[in-house]
Structure formats: structure tokens, C-alpha cells
Amino acid sequence: MANAVELLVKDHEKMKTLLGDLLKSDKSASERTELLGKVQKELSVHTQIEEEIFYPAFADEKSPASKKKMYHEAKEEHRAVEKLVIPDLNDTAPSTMEFMGRAKVLKELVEHHMEEEEEEMFKMAEETMTEDQLKELGQKMAARKKELQ
Ligand SMILES: [Fe+2]
């Protein structure tokens, strides 16, 4: 059974592959639409398990400012992607250069976000939580993921 960090990093790897495919120049408009749909679905489940389960376990009211800062920054990045970038992409014809420009920005934002999570938040989580806690969180997230999919 994957612990919390392993589960989230695995999601990130899947997301990188999907975003890489979305940016490939040989994709047809219908393939781009399909890929964007997959990215949107994956992102929505992933951000939901992070916000519902992982982030609150990582930082609460009593946590040091450094943790709370990471928590709030990460949440705002989720919001920017979900409320601005993805809706814009859904409103753009997938055959256009405008779509590809927006897809590139989506890829860069999401990759930057995942990198920060892995390099800062997840590292700190591994330092401040026990292996049992991380395993328990992993189980909770795996179960919630099943419900959401
Ligand atoms: Fe995230």
C-alpha cells in the first residue's frame, strides 16, 4: 500500500504524461479535446484529495508559519488552474494556436506546482509525520479517490 507521498507523486507522474501528450504537435483537434478532458478529470480528483485530506493533515491552525504559507500558496495555485486556466481552455477551439498557448501555460503552472509540492511540502511532510501517519493518509486518499472516480 502506497503512503500519502507515494500516492500523490504517482498522480503527478501520470499528470506529466498527459500534459506532455496534450502539447504534442501531432495531435488532432479531437485528440486534444479528449486529452484535455482527461487532464481536467485527473486534476479535479487529485486536487480534491489533497485539499480534503492531505493539506489539512499537513498544516492546521497550530502549525508553524512556514507550513501554513505552503498550504495557502498551494491552494491558490489549484484555484488559478481550476477557475481560470482550465475554463479558458474549454472555451478555446483546440485546433488554434491560442489553444496551444493556453495549454502550454497550463502545463507550466501545473508542473511548477507539482515540483514545489514534491520539493518543499512533501519533503517537510516526510520529516514531520510518522510513517504510520503517512500510510494512514495514503489509505484515506486511495479510498476517496475511488469514490470520486
Ligand atoms: Fe496540488
Ligand SMILES: [Fe+2]
Ligand atoms: Fe499534487
